[in-house]
Amino acid sequence: MRKGTFMEFCDLLSPALKCKNTKMRAALTVHKRVAIALWKLATPDSYWSVGNQFGVGKSTVGAAVIQVANAITKLLLLRVVTLRNVQVIVDGFGAVGFPNCGGAIDGTHITILGPDHLGSQYVNRKGYFSMVLQALVDHKGLFTDINVGWPGKVHDTHIFRNSGLFEQLQEGTYFPDQKITIRDVEMPIVILRDPAYPLMPWLMKPYTGTLDSSKELFNYRLSKCRMVIECAFGCLKARWCSLLIRLDLSETSIPIVIAACCVLHNLCESKGEKFMVGWEVQANRLVANYTQPDTRVIRRAQLGTLRIREAVKVPSPL
Known part of the structure; x- marks a missing residue:
């Protein structure tokens, strides 16, 4: 990041990171601790290597990462990862081809060292230890909701159904009550997902099985809009590529x-x-050893939901 952004970021975190000097040593400045943490998060370098860069011990690097991460989540998480102007988001997805859409959701596995407690629960379908990040993004690839901390063995649907986001979407409180009518069918603001989730009135997913031209077109429009979440995960891991190596942190610190x-x-x-x-070149090299697990397709659908998807689908040509 540019110097101006870095300085502004340090000012935001300063209330939680200021330390007093002791008789034994002078405390690291806020700027140095933030710089150490960002360097460690942005590179695959070891604690020892980062410590050499900044003239500190590897334990100091580890402490800086945890202190800064705690400060970020305490002071900035709810302010920065949040739903903003819904109409702008809907218009953004509409311009790409999908009506009344408020976001795209997906999950990604972050590789970790095998935890001492219930380690088998963290082995995903590809056979490595991981923790799941499930996220909703807007039309620009900004995270508007995240759910992190579930073991890699847990299916995406279970994670989603046990999230605060699912509860709000079910209750109709996450998005404003903004419905549109398509072919005499009312459609609320929806989010987009791959076939791993059940079809719901507020969750659209692609058709599977034998497809006619209208279903293929629907899938194309949905997939085009869903690319934004894949790009967001790609940018996240490429910019902060410590997420592409096995995070050697405690089970409570990783989320x-x-x-x-x-x-x-x-x-x-x-x-x-x-x-x-x-960064993307390096990310592709690092990720080669840890391919993302495939998720099982869910074929359930809530009553009435099929009508919404059929209404959105472009009619087959005569």
């Missing part, structure tokens, strides 16, 4: 660090910080 990286993603994107091509 905090992942959430902090999501906040940093939103801040960098909203500030227009450049995304370097070299």
